[in-house]
Amino acid sequence: MHHSELIAQLLKVIAAGLLLISFAMLASRRTQQLITLFAWQGAMLFVSTCLVAYSSGLTEMYYSAGLTLLLKVIALPWILHRLIHRLGAQWDSEQLVNVPTTMMAGLALVIFAFGLAQPITSMATTITRHTLGIALAVILLAFLMMITRRKAVTQVIGFLAMENGLFFAATSATYGMPMVIELGIALDLLVGVFILGIFFFQIREQFDSLDLSNLESLKED
Amino acid sequence: MRAISFVRQFLEVVLAIAIAPLFTGWIAQCRAWLQNRSAPSLLQPYRMLRKLFFKDVVLAQNASALFRATPYVLFGTMVLAAAIIPSLVTDLPLARVADSIALVGLFATARVFLSLAAMDIGTAFGTLGARREMMIGFLAEPALLMVLFNAFMLFGSTSLPSLVDGYRAHQSVVDPSVIFAAVAFVMVLLAENARIPIDNPSTHLELTMIHEAMLLEYSARHLALVEWASSLKLFNYACIGFALFLPWGIATHGADGGWPLLVAIAALLGKLVIAGAALALIESLSAKLRIFRAPEYLAMAFLLAVLGLLVHLLLGA
Numbered sequence: 001m002h003h004s005e006l007i008a009q010l011l012k013v014i015a016a017g018l019l020l021i022s023f024a025m026l027a028s029r030r031t032q033q034l035i036t037l038f039a040w041q042g043a044m045l046f047v048s049t050c051l052v053a054y055s056s057g058l059t060e061m062y063y064s065a066g067l068t069l070l071l072k073v074i075a076l077p078w079i080l081h082r083l084i085h086r087l088g089a090q091w092d093s094e095q096l097v098n099v100p101t102t103m104m105a106g107l108a109l110v111i112f113a114f115g116l117a118q119p120i121t122s123m124a125t126t127i128t129r130h131t132l133g134i135a136l137a138v139i140l141l142a143f144l145m146m147i148t149r150r151k152a153v154t155q156v157i158g159f160l161a162m163e164n165g166l167f168f169a170a171t172s173a174t175y176g177m178p179m180v181i182e183l184g185i186a187l188d189l190l191v192g193v194f195i196l197g198i199f200f201f202q203i204r205e206q207f208d209s210l211d212l213s214n215l216e217s218l219k220e221d
Numbered sequence: 222m223r224a225i226s227f228v229r230q231f232l233e234v235v236l237a238i239a240i241a242p243l244f245t246g247w248i249a250q251c252r253a254w255l256q257n258r259s260a261p262s263l264l265q266p267y268r269m270l271r272k273l274f275f276k277d278v279v280l281a282q283n284a285s286a287l288f289r290a291t292p293y294v295l296f297g298t299m300v301l302a303a304a305i306i307p308s309l310v311t312d313l314p315l316a317r318v319a320d321s322i323a324l325v326g327l328f329a330t331a332r333v334f335l336s337l338a339a340m341d342i343g344t345a346f347g348t349l350g351a352r353r354e355m356m357i358g359f360l361a362e363p364a365l366l367m368v369l370f371n372a373f374m375l376f377g378s379t380s381l382p383s384l385v386d387g388y389r390a391h392q393s394v395v396d397p398s399v400i401f402a403a404v405a406f407v408m409v410l411l412a413e414n415a416r417i418p419i420d421n422p423s424t425h426l427e428l429t430m431i432h433e434a435m436l437l438e439y440s441a442r443h444l445a446l447v448e449w450a451s452s453l454k455l456f457n458y459a460c461i462g463f464a465l466f467l468p469w470g471i472a473t474h475g476a477d478g479g480w481p482l483l484v485a486i487a488a489l490l491g492k493l494v495i496a497g498a499a500l501a502l503i504e505s506l507s508a509k510l511r512i513f514r515a516p517e518y519l520a521m522a523f524l525l526a527v528l529g530l531l532v533h534l535l536l537g538a
Contacts, residue, residue, distance in 0.1 A: 016397030016532055020404065023528065027521060100520035107524060107531070114535040130536055 001198060007055045008130075011194050013126055014048045015131035018168065019110070022141040026106055026148075026163060027099050031089060034157050035080045041164050042072030052171055061175065064182050068167070071186050076193060083197050084153055089210060102148055113137035131172045138165035152203055152210040157197050163189060226312045229482070233310060236486070237303035241456035242449065244493055251501030266452065271515035273445035281342045281438055291338035292439070292446035298331040299453035308460040309485040310472040311382035320379040322370050325362060328413070331450070332358045339435035350434025353512060357412055357419060357431065360519035365409045367526030371402040372465050374533055381464050383397075388468045397536060401529030403466050407503070408522035410462065412515070414455045417504040419515050429509065459496050460489075465490060 021041045028034055046069045053061030117133035124132070142162035146155050163185070170177050177185075200210060207214040246266045253260035262268075280289070304315045305324055319327070336351035371378050375396055376387035412419045415432035424430055432451070439447055464471070470488025472481035510518055 012397045012536060013400065016400050016536075019528070019532065020400060020525075023525070099517050100524070103521060103524045107528060110528065111535070114531075133535060134532075170230060 004055055007077075011048055011051055011131060014044055014062055015049070015134040015168075015172075016137055018044050018164075019134050019141075022138045022161065022165075023103065023106060025157075026102055026141060026145050030091075031084055031151070031153055031157075032079040032081075032091075032156075034154060037079050038146055038164075039073050039077040040163060041161060042068060042076075045164055046073060046166060048168070049171055049176075052175065056175055058175060060179050061171075063179065064176055065170075066202075067182065067186050071189065072160075072164065075190070079193055079197070080153070080157070083200065087153070087200055087210065089151075089153060094158055102144065106144055109144060110137045113140055120173060132169060135165055135169035135172050140166075140167060150211050150213055152196075152212055155212065156193065160193070161190065180187060225309075226314050229310045230304060230313050230315055232482075233308060233313070234300060234304050235455060237460075238300060238307060238449075238454065239333070240490075241453040243268060244456050244459065244497055245452040247494065247497040248455075248501050248504075249496045251502075252505060254488045255501055255505040266448075270449060273440075274442050276441040278441040278443060280440075282344065284438075285341055286475045287334075287340040287498045288338050288438070289443070291334045291441040292450070294334045294362070295331050295450040296446045296453070298327050298334075299450045299457060302327045302457045303453060303460075305381065306457055306460045306463050307382045307385050307471055308489055311385045312472075313382055316380060316382045318375075318503075321381050322366070322379055323460075324381070325365055325369070328454070329358070329362060331454070332463070335435055342438045344438065346434045346437050350431055351414070353431040354435060355513060357519070359413045360516055361409050361522070364405055364519055364523040364526055367523060367530065368402045368409065368465070371398055371526060371529045371533065374398075374530060381461070385464050385468045385471050385535065386473050389471075389473050396533060398533035399466060399531040401525050402530060403462075405522045405526040405529065406462055406465065408518065408525070411500075412522070413521055414451070414458060418507050418510050418518060421443075421509050429512075431512075457492075459493060462490050462496070463489070 018041060021037055025034055025037045025041075028037060046065055049061060049065035049068055053059075053065060080163075107209055110112065113136035116134035117136050121130060121132050139162055142158050145161065146158035149155050149158060176182065203212075203215070204210055243263060243266070246261070246263045249265070250263060291324040301315075302324055304313070305319050305321075305327075307313060307316065332354060336354050337349040339347035339354075341347075369379075372384050376384050377397075378384060378387065408418075411417065415422050420431040421429060422432065424433065436444065436447055470485055470492075472485045
């Protein structure tokens with residue numbers, strides 16, 4: 001009994017760490033820093049999934065933890081690093097609109113997410129049910145990050161961070177999705193990043209920059 | 222109230238005064254190593270204080286009594302703060318007089334006096350430094366208060382010694398909100414002690430300096446006291462951090478005899494060594510922010526502390 005309590009406590013701490021990383025992503029200006037933070041988020045996810053797998057005794061959770069480690073901590077950050085290196089965008093930083101205001105909005109989103117998760121939390125029986133609010137908050141914060149960014153690469157990182165949040169929500173509400181679906185999502189992510197990488201080059205060729213505000217006008221005039 | 226607790230109180234304050242310059246020296250040494258320079262001796266701050274105490278004071282002609290009194294006020298407030306913070310023992314007679322909100326007030330008093338003294342002579346640099354210091358101060362103070370509120374929420378008390386006692390009673394509890402509070406606290410510590418993201422303590426470049434600009438008019442024993450007070454301030458902040466986040470080893474209520482005290486001293490020294498190295502590492506890794514970025518930095522510290530409160534309330538740990 002005491003053992004599982006300790007694990008639940010540890011999971012809460014890791015969930016708080018995930019939330020902290022989400023806020024750091026919201027406030028960070030440099031693309032490289034964002035990729036590092038994204039890798040850390042994946043590492044946190046890996047540890048939390050391992051803990052859940054250990055406490056629930058589900059073997060397939062270990063597989064999904066391994067998949068997380070391979071894909072989100074090693075492969076995707078490496079691909080993104082390669083990409084921004086090829087694009088010559090590794091020292092890019094973007095002008096953010098007023099970081100404190102964004103953080104305030106993030107704070108409001110956290111409260112909203114916790115309110116939203118309350119009814120589900122009271123019905124769930126998993127060891128991780130308390131962290132569902134944090135998982136929802138991570139998703140919403142990634143959304144907010146995508147909204148406030150103008151560059152293509154950072155938007156993709158926001159998208160990937162959102163998937164991290166969804167994965168965390170799935171583990172905290174129901175001990176993860178079936179293996180087939182998880183494999184499918186992993187493959188989708190990988191292919192998605194490849195295709196978006198090709199898009200980056202196309203966008204840059206067309207507009208000489210990765211700024212997405214160029215895509216907003218339909219006609220050139 | 223027993224006599225022994227007064228002895229301990231006295232011992233704690235004397236130890237704080239004695240090793241505060243050592244802590245500053247240790248950070249300087251770590252920084253030098255990390256930057257591939259040959260490091261100054263650990264005792265360098267003491268040598269500087271000794272040299273300054275032997276010099277003759279040079280005062281500006283229009284210096285008022287405030288200017289001359291300020292070094293003593295600064296040193297006095299920092300010593301008093303060291304007496305309230307449980308760095309070695311929690312059974313502190315003086316700590317009953319003031320809780321940690323009063324402690325924040327003590328730091329504010331020191332800041333106001335230093336800023337007034339800097340403006341007293343009427344040089345441009347002094348005024349510039351004082352204005353910047355007040356700007357940083359009024360942003361850092363609410364963040365520090367929020368960090369303290371985080372701890373108050375956990376144990377339902379505003380006095381630091383009883384917080385430490387509370388922590389020691391539920392040792393296994395690691396509350397998630399502590400992570401946020403700790404990050405926010407480190408950010409405030411760096412800002413309040415004129416450390417690198419906000420201010421560079423080793424620069425005399427007029428466009429960037431904050432703390433140094435206020436001390437330009439001071440000399441000899443006045444300067445020595447001000448320098449000693451600022452290393453005491455750093456030491457005090459470090460000890461607040463230990464009391465809030467790493468309270469292991471501090472002798473709690475009822476722990477009598479010499480053994481817990483020796484353990485407490487050893488633990489304090491060990492924590493100071495690690496904290497100093499960590500601070501030097503953070504400083505070496507980060508670049509100094511533009512002064513106009515400072516509000517953003519401190520607003521982030523404040524929001525992180527608020528987030529800690531929220532996580533504690535909503536997660537219901």
